[in-house]
Amino acid sequence: EVQLVESGGGLVQPGGSLRLSCAASGFTFSSYWMSWVRQAPGKGLEWVANIKQDGSEKYYVDSVKGRFTISRDNAKNSLYLQMNSLRAEDTAVYYCARDQKFDYWGQGTLVTVSS
């Protein structure tokens, strides 16, 4: 059974940093693109970043470029999102999703940026 479990969310002050993790199981992690997608409270879905199977290609939405870094560790079946210089508008539930078609999603982890 495919499982994606996010962790690392929490309350952080503006300008602070947070590192999200996504633990994958039930499939060959190294064979799939992986993405982060976020959803601000009461709002729609926004793709944040994705990363190729071997980490050689990474793409970001403009609003997080230079602040967020997506990475993966295929030996640990894990996806990461390093978030720096956090802003109030980054407050959202962050989901990891598998493949370029987002066929499986985690349950999400809530990031709240507030003083």
Add this chain to the structure above:
Amino acid sequence: DIVMTQTPLSLSVTPGQPASISCKSSQSLLHSDGKTYLYWYLQKPGQSPQLLIYEVSSRFSGVPDRFSGSGSGTDFTLKISRVEAEDVGVYYCMQGIHPPLTFGGGTKVEIK
């Protein structure tokens, strides 16, 4: 960036009746590989989104056949042939041809 426009914003449907959601993209989603990278997701209340349809018209594993997708180029439609109570939630289309990947604003479906 490719803009995805969904209509209507909301839909109230009698159980057993059909429903249809439109999604228009600002650019063609037809890739040079011959595939069209248009997806549909449903986010049920309190849950993570789930994939319904990929590449315009292919139903994902386990998705009931009352869901169907159609369209080409820039105009796409998701149809539910007979709405059931479990179909309530917000439906999103998404384009996967060019980063940044972009979603439509969502269509909220409720039962009358």
